[in-house]
Amino acid sequence: MTRRRTVAVGIALGVSSSFLLVAPFLFKPYGIFILSTWAVMTVAAIGLNLTLGYAGQVSLAQAAFVGIGAYITAFLTTNGWSFWPICALAGVACFVIGWGLGYPALRLQHHYLAFVTLAFNTLVYLVFRNEEWLTGGIYGISNVPRPSLAGWSMNGAHAFYYFCLAVLALVASAIWWLIRSPWGRAFVALRENPIRAQSLGVDTRRYTLMAFALGAGLGGIAGALYAPLVQFIDPTPFALGLSLNLLLMVVVGGSGYFFGPFLGAIIAVLLPEWLRFAQGYYLMGYAVLVILLMVFCPTGLLGLADRLLTSTAKAAPVAAPEVS
Amino acid sequence: MRLSKLVLAVLPLMFMSGLARADVKFAYVGEISGSIAVSGGNFRDGVILAVEELNAKGGILKQKIELTLYDTQTNPGVARAQMQKAIDGDPYVILGPIFSGNVKVTMQMLQQAEIPHIIGGEAAELTSLGDAYLFRTSFGQQIGMPKIANFIRDELKAKTVALIWVNNDFGKGGRDRLIKELGARDIKLAADVSSESGQVDFAADVVKLKAANADVVFVYSNEEECARIMREARKQGLKGPFVGDTTLLSQKTIELGGDAANGAMGHVGLTADAPLKQVEEFKARFQKRFNYVPDHNGLKGYTGVYAVKYVTEKIGKFERKALASTMHGLTITPEDEPGILIETSWDNNGEIDRISFLAEVVDGKQKITKILPKIRK
Amino acid sequence: MSAVLKVRDLKKSFGGIVAVDGVSFNVNQGEILGIIGPNGSGKSTLFNCILGQLRPSGGDVHLDGRPVTGMRPCDLNRLGVSRTFQLLQVFPQLTVRENLILAGQEHRGGMLSRLIGPRDAGLSASADRMLDFFRLTHLGGELAGALSYGQQKLLDVAMAFMAGPRLALLDEPAGGVNLTMLVSLRDRLRAINVEQGSTFVVIEHNMDFVMALCNRILVLAEGRVIAEGDPAHVRRDAKVIEAYLGR
């Protein structure tokens, strides 16, 4: 990581985080709700980025995990459970299921894996919709309560926003640690060259499953936030569409870049809102922008930024070693 | 083609720039895109038509209406965000949503904000959740379905019913309600076939319906699915008779179903094909403005706006609480307010009451065979 | 001398084609065994079978007298068998030092300690030693992708030794390496062999390199061992000459 990059990242980080902290005082409740949504989606996208960006496993099932997390949370909280254990439960449950779903990944080339996960997502959606006794079926589950921390209720938009932000910060720093730990190195090795990685003692099977499970777990946590955020869940949001949308977030942001999901989620969540002035045309505008973005910077926004920053500060040609 | 919407995009701006005096704000929050965009679009255009008419006549209490549109994408998460946005804009009333799920996710917020909302949702429980600011624009299914059940028992003398329904909140809600009502009238359910919204191939479903060979085939789905079902049925020689609700008998279904639609009959809560002068005129105006035939959602949006207009002028000021309280237990007749089209009353839960119709499709036209009186005189 | 690696009657066939046809040999503690043979004589396939990249169709492999036939490459590697590949395979996105640490990290501690433990898995010191040993110190911070081919080749070999293996199987270490680099590579390998007493098997096309490096040479042709012995002896062997020049 070149110095210029470090500086650039530092500045960007400082500005954006201070913005996020003061945001509630700049926006009406609507803006705060959108920002909360952004935070939640970013958590899910970070999970996918771990699976896809770092370990190189294409998963189209992230929405299913968000859904599972959301339904677990909605179902139990509306039945009087306290939020905190459930949030953990959602994460763990999805971790376990993700581990299971990871097994196909061990024997499939990436696009086949994409289709297996795609099928899985659709199956889960059907269960959400048809098992009315459990999920409320098409009617969904309404009046999902928002959590309270040590008597401090988070019903208000502000409180809940800061709560989402806190969780995001927590998750982000955990992942930051992870990708800089030997695990992160092993994930990259797995993505770049599994055969070589194996020959160096990297247990590719275990790391692949781990990447899947961790990504899924974060999806579950995002779901556990989504349910109390919207306070009503039904199957529609967790169909394949969201999985594709999360994939979009990761790739558009720059897959394999730590901050990719943050940017990607901005594009996927906020951009449509900014375009709403165009009335009926806003979704078209959104689609066009996404296409152009992919055509002109296929490596994602951060990939582009990376190129710009490093191309100006080119590494000097490396000298040959003196031979004794 | 709907290039007219391009104009629409700038309409609010025109109003704003138009006069210095603050206008009264209306908001439409509904399903402009997503799986039920058809209904949402109709409702929206009904609202737009009414607003444009009123503004042309100088607005309400001499104030022009400033209408803003919000698209829920038929997705509760988005719906909540958009409703919040609408509320932040501090509108006088909110029209929509149509998708009952979206109504449910937003009604709490609207209660807290104390903003009257004139909804298109027909799910039964909506009016039983104690929202003092919610008003329907068409029957809840708990009112429509008994009428159909009676019709099946009394007019058709049917003992068994084969039911096909679309698996979304509209279809599922109606299906659950109907099964209850049929049971109460000990009519047997011979088949219970769910189908997907947007499903195109009904060969399998119709085979199941045929196998049931019931006295009556009840079709409860969106217009185009109804049409596809009846085409497939005709193909496989399933005789019917087909009984259904508003959607089965709507002009759109007939147009799409071709002669396969002939002979379909049922109960119509609210229809753009009602044999009433005002409704026919409305239909003409609507078609002239948007170049397509409105379905009942068009009427719902249109009459919703006029109800608000009437009540507001009745109380003589823009006050939300008063609007809501006056509307409870109120009856509006076309004599009082032509824009209401059909005499309409609301009870204290915001549930609606109107005359409704028994209709049948006879050579490509919806023919009203009987007019059912309002439930409460 | 005790045999580190015993290979008995190893067979591998793809559909009809027999790539390795009953190969048997020992690798003794501390020796450098060279495996030569014309293209398609099954050298690399032999490696892949020994190392579990491919499942042998027959025969078995023992490491220190313990059966390891068809064991997963990562497990074998943890038992102290490392390798390089014919085509050089470093991780261009990682720095040189990172590459080395990666090559060592899986050999210490458990999964968890690798997650919550220190970034460098406590390997910085040995990484630096390895860098210094292969004269790569000045490149430690560079991305491996930015190195010259020869330098990457050195790194590739260095990675194979990072975990201090009992046995290293090197597949054409000298392939495409220029002369100066070749010299340094050779004396580095010798040095390791002497200092760490570690054992190598080397597949090589470059005869001079093999002859200079190895104590014993195995000649493969059409999946069979056609000759075995010290360099001088193998050089004179008629079958070998025939195998190379005969066609």
Next chain:
Amino acid sequence: MLTDILQLFVAGLATGGIYALAAIGFTLLWQTSQTINFAQGEFVMLPAFFVLIGMGFFGLPFWAAALIGVAVSIVTLGLMFKKLMVDPMLNHGVLPLVIATIGLAILMKEAVREFYGADAWPFPPLVAATNVTVFGAALAVQSLAVLGISVAAVTILQLFLNKTRTGRCMQATAQNPTVARLLGVPVERMILYTFLINAALVALASLLITPIYLAKFTNGELLGLYAFIAAIIGGFNQVRGAIVGGLVLGVIDNFTAVYISTQYRLVIPLLFLIVVILFRPQGLLGRVEERTV
């Protein structure tokens, strides 16, 4: 009972034929340019609207509108799609292109909804909407026509691929572009051809299916998913596989709906898909994709 089964079977084959047409183009694009087209369903939805616009807006007779519609499809969904979207992204791996095609799908749906309307529209049938009775089962001439035409189309395509020089060049390109290039095959042009063929196939599918399905902006959603499943069941690297996959899928889907569950009618195809991928990744008819170690 038996007539029902026959009826279901034929109906299944007919819809299967459509899935096949969509699936073939899908596999062709994958083979020649590693393009996974998430807009394939919308590709089938759109041409019908070209035709409707031709008739409604320019008052053309159906046949003329149909011809123009197909032509426009080939230009937009074939030529422009390749030149403007695929080419710039080809050497950046599969994912960016996948994302772009997802965007394209949204764009197409929204454009139709916004400019043509959200409701469904009737579409003139290619053949009379009458029935023939075989063994007491009423079979729609339309279904039979759909089945016949799609099978014919595939057969012609097969002949083209195997018998003509261009066809063989295309196969060579599909199997190994580098080698093909060495053999002097104009790889670029061959890839372009596959895109044009794909466009033609989806346009054909559109004309065949819309009279039965009615023209609606959401028609592509399910169709696209089924095209995927068909393509993979049949063999992702196999044109012949796609038709089999399509037909099998159509039949399975119908029988599931009748004899298992309508609410879960998608489940069996999906499970079938997973099983195929896990235990026969090359598909029912596919050949093994050589793995690079």
